[in-house]
Structure formats: structure tokens, C-alpha cells
Amino acid sequence: MSSIMIVEDDPKITQLLQAQLEKYGYRTTIVTEFDEVLDVFQQNKPELVLMDVNLPKFDGFYWCRQIRMLSNCPILFISARESKMDQVMALENGADDYITKPFDYDVVLAKIRSQLRRAYGMYANQEKERTIEVEGLVLYPERMELVRDQQKVELSKKEALLLDLLMSHYPRVVSRERMLEKLWDEQFVDENTLNVYVTRVRAKLKDLSLSGAVETVRGEGYRLKATWGDSHEAIHT
Template sequence: MMRIYIVEDDPKIRDILKDFLGKYDYQLKTVDDFDQIYQEFSEFEPHLVLLDINLPRFDGFYWCRKIRTASNCPIIFISARDNGMDQVMAIENGADDYITKPFQLEVVLAKIKSLMRRVYGEYRSDKASTIIDVDGLSLDPATFLLSFQQQDCLLTKKECLLAQAFLTQVEQIVSREFLLERLWDDQDFVDDNTLSVNITRLRKKLLDLGIENPIKTIRGAGYKLEKTWEN
């Protein structure tokens, strides 16, 4: 079931969206704490975010940039701000679409379905060429989706980079230095603890897919992905 995270501070609009979209087989979560939007996003791991601009403390542009440091999941802004510059800023900060209030619920649904199909479904033109598959365990680096036996889980950006490194070097020792270099970017400081935390999270997601302990720690050398699963 596809998951949608609704970040909207108007309780009336929030409830209308949740009630309407709940009829269409989506798992929905509305924001609980406007200071913890990124943490809630990371824990819920949605396939799509509906995001307002005018929010308490930090605006939607800030949270869009924050989410983009970890995920490529579709983001649709829904806002009463209808001038062209706000729409330009939304796109430049990483959004995929922009809907102005007041809106028609059917239009919101159509845009959600369109983005879901394009990113996760049959409309993706690059689907076959990007997927890494090792005996039924597959990773789509474009969408951060890890799949096994018709089950999917959504990875963070760092988890996806680790999974990609392991799946392209199955049964080979991958050094900590190599993995640290993979995780490094201009926005986040990456140290040994960051690597260890993300390895633990990736192990947990593999376990959620039914694959027990495939990532082995090789003392003094790094890690190795052992093919402990069967297609």
C-alpha cells in the first residue's frame, strides 16, 4: 500500500485530504509535530508528500530541501500562495508539482496517481535499465525502492547508496573507507558512527523483507553482503 504524508497546518484542510484520499487505498499520515517533520518523514517513509508552504517555525521550502537530502519521493506543494515566484521556488527547492488553494479533490487525486505511476509504476521509461537485481533482491536507485518477493520498502538516500554498493559487489568485502566515500556529500558530515547507523537501518529493512543477516561485519576490513536468500 502506497504511503502519503500530509504536512498541512489547517486542521480542516488536513482532515478533508485525509478522509478523501483514505477512500483510495492509501496509507495516510498527517503531521504530528511541526518541529519534527523530517523525523516523522524518515520514520513513516512515505511514497509521496503533500506539503503546505506556510507552516509553523520553518516553511515548506525548508522542509522540501531537507527531505531532498535523503529521498527522491514525489513532493506536491498545496498552498494558497498562487503567485508565479512561489511556484518557481517550489520547483527549485525540489518539488514535483504545485496545487493552489482552493483546490478540487479530484485534481489532487489525479496528480497523485500520475506521479505515483511515473515514479513507481508502468510509466517509468527508465525502469528496466536502472534496476539492480541479484537473485530476486532488486534495488531501483532512481526511486530508492528495495524489493524482494513482491514486497517493497523505501530506503533513504544513504541506505540506497549502501545497498547499491553491496548489490554490485555481492560476496566481496567492501571497505569502510569506500562506503564512507559513497555516503559523503556537500551537505552532511559523514563519520564512522553515521555509517554504522545506516548499516543497522539497512539490515533492519532487509529483515523486514524476510532476509536475515546478509550483511556481515568483517573485522578490520569492512562489510560483505552474503547471498543468504533464495528467489
């Protein structure tokens, strides 16, 4: 059966989760030293992580980012913090789902089964890792990494989606409407939010010495300008 790591500083909730999971045959690893979350993860290599937000030392968002640098295993947040911003931050930092306390154990188990099926079971993607390359700039969407000349920057989920669009459509313009649809599905989002993410993507490209790589096309949207190269086509693998 699958192994699950529980990162929760409330002993009572931890014990209840552990008992419920083991009742259904899951193997559990409990984190007790909250400055060693990444060490415990590397030692035990769980197939799924249940993560609280409010933790000693560093919060769950921090540990989620650290795990994402090593693994794409499902991470589910379980937290008493109910604000939309907390849920957005969890997803932005690499989480797969967010469950608010108090929670129903049957719902938690159903979400765990669903994530495990997607990651490892019948719904898992068995194809090789997808990459997009434009003039030596390589995006790894699943890893949320951008690489150029052996330099690497980490991306949030939204930043990776935005770059996926720009690089896939290179050298064409991507409309603001298409970006809003891709990044936020059918949710209503102020267009200023998109501006914030475009600014963040520009900053990440600047970290790779690519200033001015995202051009604003007034009244239309944005496009990638690969002025550091000569080709006019994105390479997908």
C-alpha cells in the same frame, strides 16, 4: 495501496484530505509536530508527500530540501500562495508539482496518481542511477548532488540541469540558447536569469575547490574547463 504523508497546519484541510485519500484506499500519515517533519518522514517512509508552504517553525521549502537529501519520493505542494515566484521556489527546492488553494480534490487525486505512476509504476525508470563524471567530478542528476574527492554539494534542480549540460558536452561549448531551452523549456525567461544560475553553479564548484571551471565563450555560451585533469571526455554511467 500507497502511503501519503500530509504536512498541512490547517486541521480542517488536513481532515478533508485524509478522508478523501483514505476513501480511495491510500494510507495516510499526518504531521502534527511541525519541527519533526523529517523525523516523521524517516519513521513512516511515505511514497508521496503533500506539503503546505506556510508552516510553523520552518516553511515547506525548507522541509522539501531536507527530504530531498534522503529521498526522491514525489513531493506535491498545496498552498494558498499563488505567485509565480512561490511556484518557482517550490520546483527549485525539489518539488514535483504545485497545487494552489482552493483546489479540486479530483485534480489532487489525479496528480497524486500521476506522480505515483511515474515514480513507482508503469512509467518508473527501472534503469540504474545515471551519473556523469569529468576528471573525478561526479554529478548525480537525480539526487541533485555534485561530488569530488569525498566532498559533496547539494544542487537545486536548475543547477543540476545546467551542470548536466556542461558535463555532458565537455569539452564542447554549450550555447546560451540550448541552456535556456533545457532549463525553461518554451517559457520566456530573461537571459539575465541564466547569468544568475551560471553564477550559482560557479559558486558550487568553488565549494569543491574548482574555481574558474565554467568558462564564458563570448558570443557563444559556456563550457566546462576541467583544468584539474587531462582527459577530454565525459564518462556517462
